[in-house]
Amino acid sequence: MTMGPSSAPTSVLVVGAGHAGTATAVALRQYGFAGHVTVLGAEAEHPYHRPPVSKAYLSDDAQPELLKGPTWFQDNDVDLRLGRRVTSVDHGSGRAVLDDGDVLSFDTLVLATGARARAIPLSLPRAGCWTLRTFREAVAFRQVLRNGARIVIVGGGFIGLEVAAAARRSGCAVTVVEREARLLQRIASPVLSQAVTRYHRDQGVEIMLEASVTEIVEGADGSARAVRLADGTELECDAVVIGVGADPRDDLAREVGADCDGGVLVDGGARTSVPGVYAVGDVTRREVAGYDGRFRLESIPNAGEQAKQAAAAIVGAPPPRPEVPWFWSDQYDLKVKIAGLLVGANHHVVRGDPDAGQFAIYHLDAQQRLVAVEAVNSAGDFMAGKKWIASRATPSVDLLPDSTVPLRELVPA
Ligand SMILES: Cc1cc2nc3c(=O)[nH]c(=O)nc-3n(C[C@H](O)[C@H](O)[C@H](O)COP(=O)(O)OP(=O)(O)OC[C@H]3O[C@@H](n4cnc5c(N)ncnc54)[C@H](O)[C@@H]3O)c2cc1C
Numbered sequence: 001m002t003m004g005p006s007s008a009p010t011s012v013l014v015v016g017a018g019h020a021g022t023a024t025a026v027a028l029r030q031y032g033f034a035g036h037v038t039v040l041g042a043e044a045e046h047p048y049h050r051p052p053v054s055k056a057y058l059s060d061d062a063q064p065e066l067l068k069g070p071t072w073f074q075d076n077d078v079d080l081r082l083g084r085r086v087t088s089v090d091h092g093s094g095r096a097v098l099d100d101g102d103v104l105s106f107d108t109l110v111l112a113t114g115a116r117a118r119a120i121p122l123s124l125p126r127a128g129c130w131t132l133r134t135f136r137e138a139v140a141f142r143q144v145l146r147n148g149a150r151i152v153i154v155g156g157g158f159i160g161l162e163v164a165a166a167a168r169r170s171g172c173a174v175t176v177v178e179r180e181a182r183l184l185q186r187i188a189s190p191v192l193s194q195a196v197t198r199y200h201r202d203q204g205v206e207i208m209l210e211a212s213v214t215e216i217v218e219g220a221d222g223s224a225r226a227v228r229l230a231d232g233t234e235l236e237c238d239a240v241v242i243g244v245g246a247d248p249r250d251d252l253a254r255e256v257g258a259d260c261d262g263g264v265l266v267d268g269g270a271r272t273s274v275p276g277v278y279a280v281g282d283v284t285r286r287e288v289a290g291y292d293g294r295f296r297l298e299s300i301p302n303a304g305e306q307a308k309q310a311a312a313a314i315v316g317a318p319p320p321r322p323e324v325p326w327f328w329s330d331q332y333d334l335k336v337k338i339a340g341l342l343v344g345a346n347h348h349v350v351r352g353d354p355d356a357g358q359f360a361i362y363h364l365d366a367q368q369r370l371v372a373v374e375a376v377n378s379a380g381d382f383m384a385g386k387k388w389i390a391s392r393a394t395p396s397v398d399l400l401p402d403s404t405v406p407l408r409e410l411v412p413a
Helices: 019-030 135-142 158-169 190-202 251-255 300-315 379-390
Strands: 011-015 036-041 078-082 086-090 095-098 103-105 108-111 115-117 150-154 173-177 206-208 213-218 224-229 234-236 239-242 246-248 264-266 277-279 284-287 326-331 334-340 347-353 358-364 370-376
Touching: 011 019, 019 036, 019 300, 086 251, 108 300, 150 158, 158 173, 158 190, 158 326, 173 224, 190 206, 190 326, 190 334, 190 358, 190 370, 224 239, 264 277, 277 300, 284 300, 334 379, 358 379, 370 379
Parallel strands: 011 036, 011 108, 036 078, 108 277, 150 173, 150 239, 173 206, 264 284
Antiparallel strands: 086 095, 095 103, 115 246, 213 224, 224 234, 326 334, 334 370, 347 358, 358 370
């Protein structure tokens, strides 16, 4: 049943029990929504934190870290159904069909279907090629990470580099193959790329830049045996990790007729172009206050922010205050935190010493406003930068590089 313009929603179906879907259920209850809430998740595990998939879950015996205690859903009257996939949705009649043929009714739909690991356009061996997005994949892959295994990682993005760090910790021989001229090309500045590259090389990771994979060679047992590059180099290996990005899982959004363009397009209330249909998290492409354009922000803070936006819009509450986008990555003892977006950046200033492993790169626009800060092992810079981005502050470019000047003295009071 489709709601009339004035009728209040009484039942919300959230598709996807990852961070964004779970956070939406939590926010709905926090905003006082008293109607029926169902959360459907294709994975069998109780909703868990995903970032450790490329970090802590790769250690022996690590268990999933739960997003909410085991009884939270029951205690808050949220109908959680796991191991069930929504296969089709008819928004007009308010019905969703599950993979076991069950049909659920709803008046409001929240799509929190996340993203899927991007494939590389090559035929792959029957075994030995891995993508890491789920706890189960991490558990299976950690058997591969035994001392001496040779791992080739295709793609030098954050996930690939986190896996490289975990594999080195396990004593594996690791090669990262990156097509672009630098690591983290899509997401980080050249200064951060260089520092991270140097750090991985110091840890014994072989990094090959501007290197294109043309074939993943299958051994006699059907498993990946080598990675062949465009220049003919053959990298022998025991396993290949493919970390070349993720694509939005927007099939259901397209089915209901929501506008999609590299993600489900949503406004500041997580509304899609179809009334009564919302989308949150990795599946979306959204506007961000203070930056021109629309962005897919694959991060936990984004999932949490959009969950609150959707809940507020559904109950008719004022939208929550916009947040500065941010992201973190842990590699070895490096804690990388990035606030803001490298959009409209015109110049940068480095504070601290990249060689000493503690520094921050402040990116400013032509009006000297801070648009992004990339901090490595420097929580103070991250916090200050995030605050300044929110307030559109113009920190002193002359004093920023001098780390003896306290941060609080860098912006006019
Ligand atoms: C390995 C890895 C490491 C990461 N590390 C960091 C990090 O350090 N810091 C950070 O900020 N972010 C990190 N991220 C990104 C962060 O985890 C995501 O931004 C966040 O999990 C997005 O949440 P989501 O709910 O939108 O999507 P997801 O977490 O992908 O969850 C979507 C869920 O929906 C389910 N689903 C999909 N379709 C259906 C359907 N039709 N029916 C039922 N269920 C369905 C999927 O099975 C999945 O469980 C990492 C991501 C990965 C993969």
